[in-house]
Amino acid sequence: MTELDLLNLARSATENEISLFAQVITINFAMVVGIYYFLHGARTAMKIFAFAVYLIGMLLFLGQMLMETSLKAEVLIAMRALPHPSAVTQDYVGLSGTWLAHATSLLFNGAFWLLCIGIGYLTFFWDKGGAET
Helix, strand or coil, X not given: CCHHHHHHHHHHHHHHHHHHHHHHHHHHHHHHXXXXXXXXXXXXXXXXXXXHHHHHHHHHHHHHHHHHHHXXXXXXXXXXXXXXXXXXXXXXXXXXCCHHHHHHHHHHHXXXXXXXXXXXXXXXXXXXXXHCC
């Protein structure tokens, strides 16, 4: 692969990660609406089923995001091995090892699990009774 191919592949993996995370956020908003309008009064069995289906979907998205991350890591290794990389490639590879890339990675992971825990809390422990007027 050429240097440009590797750079495009790395950027494409980043785009895929972001679009997958956008889908995760969409699923979470849909669950919040579903909980507010329907699940808050449902029996425990229905809540468990809805949360299990939600969790399966979330884990599928997590798996896809991890595959994209693995691909990007391999591409970065290949870019580091290039004999005479351009300044753009050097900056891209250099940026991937900075605090910014690590903080972004932590935020992606933390936000994913925070959303799962939040939906679990809303599904099983939230009481809508105080919100009604």
